[in-house]
Amino acid sequence: MDEDQTGQVLGGEGDSRVLSPASLRQRRLAALKITAEAKKNETKNNAYPDESMSYNDIQDLSHHDDDEDLRTALAISLEEANDGATRKRRQQKAASPKNKVNPSGVIDLCDSDDDRTPYNKSPDRKKASRITERVQRKTSGGKKTASQDLTQTTSKQTSNKAYPFSIATYNIWFGPPHPLKRMKAISEALTGESSLVGNDFPLFVGLQEVTPELSQMLFPLLESQGYQNVCQDLTSIGYGCAISIQNGCTIIGSGFVPYKTTVMGRGIVWILAKLKDSNREVLFTTTHLESFMRDYPSRGKTYDGVKEREEQIKQLEQFCEECIEKRPSVDMAIITGDLNWDDERKRSAGADKPLLSLLGDGWCDAWKETRPTEEGNTYDSKESQMLKGNLRRRFDRCLFLSRKPKEIDITQTFLIGKEPIPDLQWKKDPHPLARNQQVSFVPVLPSDHFGLVAKIRIATNTKNNE
Numbered sequence: 122m123d124e125d126q127t128g129q130v131l132g133g134e135g136d137s138r139v140l141s142p143a144s145l146r147q148r149r150l151a152a153l154k155i156t157a158e159a160k161k162n163e164t165k166n167n168a169y170p171d172e173s174m175s176y177n178d179i180q181d182l183s184h185h186d187d188d189e190d191l192r193t194a195l196a197i198s199l200e201e202a203n204d205g206a207t208r209k210r211r212q213q214k215a216a217s218p219k220n221k222v223n224p225s226g227v228i229d230l231c232d233s234d235d236d237r238t239p240y241n242k243s244p245d246r247k248k249a250s251r252i253t254e255r256v257q258r259k260t261s262g263g264k265k266t267a268s269q270d271l272t273q274t275t276s277k278q279t280s281n282k283a284y285p286f287s288i289a290t291y292n293i294w295f296g297p298p299h300p301l302k303r304m305k306a307i308s309e310a311l312t313g314e315s316s317l318v319g320n321d322f323p324l325f326v327g328l329q330e331v332t333p334e335l336s337q338m339l340f341p342l343l344e345s346q347g348y349q350n351v352c353q354d355l356t357s358i359g360y361g362c363a364i365s366i367q368n369g370c371t372i373i374g375s376g377f378v379p380y381k382t383t384v385m386g387r388g389i390v391w392i393l394a395k396l397k398d399s400n401r402e403v404l405f406t407t408t409h410l411e412s413f414m415r416d417y418p419s420r421g422k423t424y425d426g427v428k429e430r431e432e433q434i435k436q437l438e439q440f441c442e443e444c445i446e447k448r449p450s451v452d453m454a455i456i457t458g459d460l461n462w463d464d465e466r467k468r469s470a471g472a473d474k475p476l477l478s479l480l481g482d483g484w485c486d487a488w489k490e491t492r493p494t495e496e497g498n499t500y501d502s503k504e505s506q507m508l509k510g511n512l513r514r515r516f517d518r519c520l521f522l523s524r525k526p527k528e529i530d531i532t533q534t535f536l537i538g539k540e541p542i543p544d545l546q547w548k549k550d551p552h553p554l555a556r557n558q559q560v561s562f563v564p565v566l567p568s569d570h571f572g573l574v575a576k577i578r579i580a581t582n583t584k585n586n587e
Contacts, residue, residue, distance in 0.1 A: 283530070283578040284399050289323040290407060290457035290517050291538070291572035292499075293339065295330045295360050298547035298565050301338050306567040308342035310537040317537050318574055322346065324397060326365040327390075327407025327457035331355065336363065351392055353377040358386035362407050362458065369397035378440060382432040384424075385411055389437055393444070393451070401579055402451045404444045408437060408458040427472050430461060431479060438480050441522055452579065453529060456520040459570065465496070465515055476518070483526065487519040487575040491534045499536065499571045506541055506564045507549075519575045528580035537572040541565060 293307055312322050326348070331339075333355050340350045343365045352363035354377070366372065372394050379388040391406045410433050411426030418424065441454035463471040477486060488497045499517035502510030523529040541564035551558045 283580055284396065284401065285321065285532070285576065285578045286396065287318065287321050287323045287574055287576045288325045288327075288405070288455060288457065288519060289318075289537075289572055289574045290327040290329075290459075290519060292329040292409070292459040292517060292568060292570040293331060293335060294568040294570065295332045295335065296569060298549075299542075299545055300335060302542055302545060303565065303567050304335060304338040304342060306542050307538065307572070308339065308346065310567060310572060312343070312346040317535060321576065322367065323574065324367050324370060325392070325394075325403075325405040325455070325457075327405070328363045328365065329407065329409040329459045330360050331363045332360045340365075351375045351390065353388065353390050361386070362388075362390040362409055364390055364392050364405060364407055366392055366394060366405075367397055371395040373402065380429075380433045380436060382429050382436075383411060384417075384429070387411060387433065389440060391440075393448075396579075399579075401453075402448070404441060404451055404454040406437065406441065406454070406456050406458075408433070408456070408460070410434065410458070410460045410462070412461055425472055426461065430473060434460070434476070434479060438484070442481070445522065445524055452524050454522045456522075457518070457573075459516055460518050461516050462518065463514055463516075476520075480520070481522070483522050485521050485526075485531070487521060487531050488515070488534050488573070490531045491575075497534070497536070497573075499573055500569065501571070504539070505566055505569070507547065507566045508569060509561075509563065517570060517573045519573060521577075525580075530578040531575060532578055533576040535574055537574055538567040539571050542567065 289311060291307060291311070293304070310316055311318060311326060326343075328339075331352060336350075336352060336355070340352075340363075343350060347368050348365040349368055349372075350363055350365050351372075353361040355361050364375075372392060374393040375391060377388055377390050379386070387409055389406050389408050391404060393402065393404050395402050411429040413426055414424040416422065437456060441456065445451050445454055460476070462473050462476050464473045464475050465471060477484060477489075488495075496513070497515045498504070498513045500512065500514050502508035502512045504513075519534070521529065521531065545565040546562045547565045549561050549563050551560065
């Protein structure tokens with residue numbers, strides 16, 4: 122499929138019709154409105170923050186979303202389509218039997234009455250540590266075990282071997298330039314011979330901003346490298362999340378859980394799987410938390426998504442903790458994704474509270490565990506030759522909750538997709554708020570975000586899974 126510097130090719134091989142970025146934007150905008158209205162997405166509205174941001178903040182954040190008007194239009198369409206959707210959903214749930222098995226036969230981690238249970242907005246932050254303590258008391262006769270290094274375990278039930286594997290999260294960007302070549306570059310960054318990942322391809326990859334078009338390009342590339350893909354339904358929201366998992370892992374269950382507080386159709390894509398060549402079970406999740414939007418819910422207003430993100434991360438935490446509590450065979454829960462979390466500014470307080478302060482004591486941040494003094498910006502418009510802006514944030518994260526923290530060792534984290542794709546340029550129109558309105562030609566990176574990879578070692582039990 123050929124492309125040029127002004128847009129992307131439509132259709133398959135031999136189709137030479139080319140759209141300009143402006144035309145692409147208009148068509149995608151119209152498509153999003155139509156699909157959102159037709160499908161009546163079941164997203165629950167919530168009150169919007171009225172706090173306005175400074176002009177500098179707005180200009181800075183606007184670099185994060187070159188297609189921000191698409192997000193705004195989608196949110197408006199979802200709001201218009203929401204009337205009656207909640208009532209319809211409740212009627213359907215009332216008519217369905219409790220604990221109904223889904224058609225694919227996989228295990229649903231959420232009981233059928235979960236949506237009728239009010240979500241506790243102030244969960245006990247000690248809950249995760251209590252989970253760990255309860256399991257430890259059961260396995261040690263009520264006595265707490267001494268701290269042991271992962272590679273120096275002396276238990277009769279556990280061998281000295283460790284099971285190494287890696288995971289990744291990547292916002293693949295629904296932006297306009299050269300989509301096919303960018304998806305090839307992302308696949309190469311994750312699995313190619315020149316990849317920083319090496320031969321240890323990630324067992325799980327969380328993907329965000331997946332559109333139907335990008336999924337048709339990227340998924341076959343990953344499948345050719347031994348992956349299968351689980352994706353949320355994209356027909357009603359235009360873009361969403363997906364998980365790629367290596368074929369050697371056994372999928373026990375998978376699904377999508379919408380957030381109770383969102384105007385953007387956001388939610389949790391999850392997979393419960395048994396690790397490749399291991400008896401360990403892991404709950405892997407990926408998500409895209411609420412984004413910043415200008416002129417929403419009305420012109421002149423600013424939707425910063427802070428309140429929504431906080432509620433969403435708490436719901437995701439509760440989802441993971443309940444899985445570990447209800448399924449004793451699950452050793453670890455992992456949260457990955459573009460969290461849009463702003464809590465690490467250098468010279469001022471971020472928009473969000475410190476992330477780990479909202480989660481239970483058992484949660485850890487992979488980057489902070491391995492590189493506590495380094496910034497790790499996954500969206501870096503100063504370093505990225507494609508963006509050339511000022512916004513620098515560690516939006517993308519990998520978070521872990523382990524039933525037995527002493528058996529888990531996060532050994533390494535690093536960023537991928539930081540280099541431009543050779544011999545490729547993008548004719549970039551200036552943002553309306555930018556002071557310089559000159560059109561520029563810039564190098565093209567695989568995405569506007571860098572990918573994040575984390576390497577883990579988990580103790581391998583030779584006799585049982587305790």
